[in-house]
Amino acid sequence: MKATGIIVEYNPFHNGHLYHAEQARKKSGADVVIAVMSGQFLQRGEPAFADKWTRCEMALQNGVDVVIELPYVYATGQASDFAKGAIHLLEAIGSESFCFGSEQGAIEPFLNSYALLTAHRAEYERLIHEAIQTGISYPKALNNAYKALTGSDAGFADLSQPNNILGYHYIEAAKNNRFAIRPLTIQRIAANYHDPVNKDLTIASATGIRKAFFEEGSLEELSRFMPAASIHSLVSFHELHGRFGSWELFYPKLRTIILRERPESLKRFAEVTEGIENLIFEAAKKEAYFEPFIARIKSKRFTRTRVQRMLTHIYTGFTWEQLRSFEKPAYLRLLGMTETGRHYLHAQKKNIELPLVSRAADLNDAMGGLDIHASYMYLSGMGISDLQKEYSTPPFYLASKPAK
Template sequence: MKAVGIIVEYNPLHNGHLHHAQQARAESGADLVVAVMSGQFLQRGEPAFVDKWTRTQMALDAGIDLVIELPYIYATAQASDFAKGGVALLDAIGCESFCFGSEQGQIAPFLNSLQLLTEHAAEYQAFIHEAIQTGISYPKSLNNAYLALTGGQPGFADLTQPNNILGFHYLEAAQRLSSSIKPLTIQRIGANFHDPITVGLPIASATGIREAFFKGNSVEELSTYMPESSISSLKKAEKEYGKFGSWEQFYPLLRFTILREGPENLKLYAEVTEGIENLIYQSAKTADSFEIFMSLVKSKRYTRTRIQRMLTHIYTGFTWQTLHSFQLPSYIRLLGMSEIGKSYLNHKKKNISLPLISRAADLSDSMGKLDIHATTMYLQGMESVHLKKEFTTPPIYRG
């Protein structure tokens, strides 16, 4: 059986995601689709809109055959580490290929860019270091260094586009892992990464869908942009929690944590650097909402995403020391499967290179315990009474 892998967040799963999954299967000729999905906190440094079990159900209903969890350390990391964790898990579970959506739409430019940056690695890093010293952000420094090497010539991937950037890091991760997994890409269609929803268009970004909801749209009013099964799952989640995940919802707990820790402790948390802990602390003293807080902290040097990742780590208690203790995923956490997915696991189980775990009780190492803790903190932020849900929820089966 041939498997194609995709790396996703499904926050929430919309029509563009459905198109991606269908095209990944078609382009690869695979028998099944495996999704590595972020858990309760996401790559942009945010609590998930709905919990990972709700999103697993969305994935299975949309035709995904296996859903496995991307551990917290990778799910909340910068693009290169996010990609490393995702590709490593797809490789470990035996996927022959992986497919990502991109603004580029063709794989050749990514291969050309990877070759260029591999051959000129020292020069590239020198450009980045020089740019950072001028005070501009890290993403901007990367782009300046890349443009200096390519000279704007055609034939290379446009790494100013968010999905292209992530796609490049997927290829880079596969190369560094010495993986034989084959990269594929499809053209991203419809809305761009951060676009608001557009009335009359069936494909919107997840960001646009969330923003529309928080501006007062009901779940039903957003049904144009999502499969019916996703709408059904969102309604169930809304009934269970009475709310959806956002930093505004989590802010009282985040603010309490910041003020309790103080600047000396804040600097111990992952990604908190260069004295920003003082600004974070002082801003929390003043701001009574998350958006006001962010307006006080955000600067040209730090993107909103980077600041939010700092805040995620502060909220969950994830330190620099813990971050540096991990290298690669140590297990595969199964969240859900179809009948085909179940057959695949039975067929491949002797060749899967990492332990396959279906119960939280078996997450005995430090990476697994961190995932359990992150879920507890997420459920606390959602004011759930079911703080043991991690231990009571089995993998979801869709026959």
């Protein structure tokens, strides 16, 4: 059986994600679609809207055959680390290709960009360093350095676009590690990451969907943007827990942690740097709600996403020492599978390069322990009393696809 991989968050699963899964299968000619999915915390430094089991269920009901959890250390990392972890997992599980959505829509510009930056690495690093010295953010410095090398040549990928940036790093991870996995891309359609919901369309960004829910408080109003199975899963989640994940919900616990730690000890947490710990502490003293709190911290140099990743690590207790101790994923954590996915895993079991783990009890190394702890912190922030859910929840199994 031939497999293709996709790298996802499904926060939540919407019609654009359905299109991606369908097109990945079609473009690759694969029998099986494997999703590497972030767990309880996400790459832009946020708690997930719904827990990883709910999001896994949505994926398997809508075109995905296997869901593997991306470990916390990679799921909450900067783009290059996020990509590195995900591509390692897809290579290890035997995926012949990976397919990402991009603003570019064609793979050749990404390959051209990779070749250019590899050939001119020293100059690129120098340009980045010089740009950072002017006080701009790291992402802006990267983009300025890249533009200086490429000029106006249309043969290179536009790395000012968020999905193009991730796509480039996926290719970089595969090429740098000399993996056999083949890159593919499809055109991202209709809605960009930050776009609000447009009720004249049927595709909206996950960000727009979450924002619309928190403003309007109704999932029914958003049903045109998500498959029916996704709406059903989210309704069930909300009925059970009475809420969805957000920093506004988690902020009281985060604020308590910050004020307990004090500035000098905040520096030990991953990504907290350049004296920003003092700003974080002072903002926590002054603000009782998350939005005014983060507004006091973010700046041109420290983007909202970068600050949120710091806050995620403070909240979970993830330190610089821990971050530096991991080189690559140590296991494949199975969250769920369809019958097709089960057949694939059975056929590939002798070829899979990492331990395939289906129970939290078998995560007996430092990386697995971190995943379990992060899940505890997520469940606690959600007000879920049963923290043993991490141990008691088996992989989701979908024996047959639901009727359309």
